[in-house]
Amino acid sequence: MSDLLERLRGRDWRMTAQRRVIAEVLDGEHVHLTADEVLARATARLPEISRATVYNTLGELVSLGEVIEVSTGRAKRYDPNAHHPHQHLVCSGCGAIRDVHPAADPLAALPASERFGFTVSEASVTYRGLCPECAARG
């Protein structure tokens, strides 16, 4: 069953058919959908759902901390795997995305002298390269 949906039940989040469908679409381990992809999949289950609702709900899930916003290309992608920290590896050829786990916390690599008085709270790393298929294809 939907982990995300489960967690949302625990909060005082008004549950509607639309929100349920969006949460279901987003559920899983290696999901990195764009808003348009979410809309397409949600529409398959609930044809009257509107684009604005998808954007609203995604925005809300992001501010609840249940979903992470990833911008690797043109459109933002939404990653429901928010409960365990990770980074992203992106293929420059086909755009495929994998969740990866660096050996060291990237935040720790930034010395105080390089923080310029900022209160630094987050570091996001995007690794880029070619996936095996794209590398083979030349």
Add this chain to the structure above:
Amino acid sequence: MSDLLERLRGRDWRMTAQRRVIAEVLDGEHVHLTADEVLARATARLPEISRATVYNTLGELVSLGEVIEVSTGRAKRYDPNAHHPHQHLVCSGCGAIRDVHPAADPLAALPASERFGFTVSEASVTYRGLCPECAARG
């Protein structure tokens, strides 16, 4: 004088008034302009310059490796400081950007077991937090 312009002379790059102006606008140490900002500044010096030219030229500078594309927010920003590797620290309040230098090479932090057969060539890190002014403002 313009470092960037200097380097471009060395290549067989057809020099036009438009390209010169764009290169001059982009020159400097901590420059992170959007395409629109580049257009605005270029227009001040060369009123007839067109938007398409700015985009074309920026794209070309990026593929020549003379300028780095940074996407920290809505619009892409262009950073001419391409000759020394660095990462970016962004204020979540006001959007200010600083070049920063982590202690360790971020690429080295990704173990082979987390590369999934990819040929990884690049790692870009975005640190986020509040700058002193935004932190003070609450």
Add this chain to the structure above:
DNA sequence: TCCTACGATGGACCAAGTCCAAGTCAATAC
């Protein structure tokens, strides 16, 4: 079951970026 405030709708709107056919001009050759 009724109320009401919160959520959903869709269509207009906006910002960033791309594309294209036609005109212009930098660099080379003479």
Add this chain to the structure above:
DNA sequence: GTATTGACTTGGACTTGGTCCATCGTAGGA
């Protein structure tokens, strides 16, 4: 200095990704 030509520039239409807003619908409490 002039002619040539292919690369560069132009502006306006178009696309994509996203936001806004007035209105309607409905989840959930009394």
